[in-house]
Amino acid sequence: MGAKKIGKQTVRLNEGVRIMSVASTVSKKESEGPLGKYFDKIIEDSMFGEKSWELAESHFIRENMELVVQKAGLKMKDMDYLLCGDLLNQCTASTFGTVDFQIPFFGLYGACSTMGESMSLGAMLIDGGFANYTLVGASSHFCGAEKQFRAPLSLGNQRPPTATWTVTGDGAAVLAKKGNFPCIMEITTGKIVDMGITDANNMGAAMAPAAVDVLVNHFKDTGRTPQDYDVIATGDLGEVGRSLVVALMKKEGYTMDGRYTDCGIEIFDKNAQDTHSGGSGCACSAVTFCAYFYPKLMNGEIGRMLFIPTGALHSPTSSQQGQNIPGIAHAVVIEGCGEKEARK
Incomplete structure (x- = not known):
């Protein structure tokens, strides 16, 4: 452990952990932005056919994580650990979005830093010899986040210039030991x-x-x-x-x-x-x-x-x-x- 630690807060991995595949699934607004042509899947209806924004977010997670594993040429049973999180109370979007995968699960809450947290911990698991493949990711939903942290959209509150727009979608990656990948x-x-x-x-x-x-x-x-x-x-x-x-x-x-x-x-x-x-x-x-x-x-x-x-x-x-x-x-x-x- 000591050989991997650099300074106070940094660790250097032995040989590097490969990012084998990535996938991104977003809603219509994101597709209309500068990066629209780069996303894997665009869901025109941000409700994703569900009865609530929260269930829709779980659908984004499920759809995108299935896609990223498929892009890696693997199956869910090949994943040693799943690490992901979201903004909802108790990370319920991730819970209900991944329950059917039946992969050992670490639910993470780093707020909007969760993708960095999931990639960090997923890489450490592989570098430490505890896993061959880890599935990592993070999600959010504009409507669910506004309702939870600020005010329901139906109130029509004016947003100040400092406000940001919560991205609706999910990003995920499969991390691995070997391969010609970043x-x-x-x-x-x-x-x-x-x-x-x-x-x-x-x-x-x-x-x-x-x-x-x-x-x-x-x-x-x-x-x-x-x-x-x-x-x-x-x-x-x-x-x-x-x-x-x-x-x-x-x-x-x-x-x-x-x-x-x-x-x-x-x-x-x-x-x-x-x-x-x-x-x-x-x-x-x-x-x-x-x-x-x-x-x-x-x-x-x-x-x-x-x-x-x-x-x-x-x-x-x-x-x-x-x-x-x-x-x-x-x-x-x-x-x-x-x-x-x-x-x-």
Whole structure:
């Protein structure tokens, strides 16, 4: 264990854990954005034929996880562990979406950082010799999230400019020991960071300090800088959160240049689609990575990527009681296929 630990928060995997396949299933609004042509499946009806938004989210999960295992050329019985989560109370979307799979299950709650958490833990299980294949993912649903964390859509509340639009969909990946696929090489696990933000309509401000904390500690642990990566993508900070990260990182002595983006900015056209600050939700970073960044890692266009899903660790209860909204972020170093793969 000691040989794998680098610095305070980072671990380096022995040979890298392969991302064997990915899949992304989204709703109509996501398909109308800049990444529309990259998604595997587009469901025109966000209810997915179900009686509630919550059941619809479970349907997204079930459909997409079946797809990603199929794309890997495997079956559910080949999966040693399933790790996933969502935004609903007690992660019920994941529970009901995967109950029929009958795979040993770790239900995760990292809020919108859940894709980073599931990839991190799924890779550690394989690197530690506890699994050959792990199925990892994260989901969210705009209507379910609004109802739970802010207000039912039927109230017609006006959304402030700082608000983000929760992505409806599911992103999933199959991780494996071997194969010519992009590799998870290092993991920097984030800490809970609370800077006193209480506005549930400003997720970017709540999560940006956590992103900065994990970035700074990752660079200290590895001795790298932002310029050692072809792409750095945070999870769902949107325009507001990204600008905060750039400003806060500058104070720490790091320049976040054009290679730094945010999945919440990539997935929507904020002006044409009226998404204000951008995208959010567990599915935001999950589907953006699977649909947009993974192919670039496969074809060698991206040699080394720092993927940092971010999450706001609050609940309806904590918000109603006036508590702060702490943030969390998890960093995953992924090296691509092609000429740049061997670069360290």
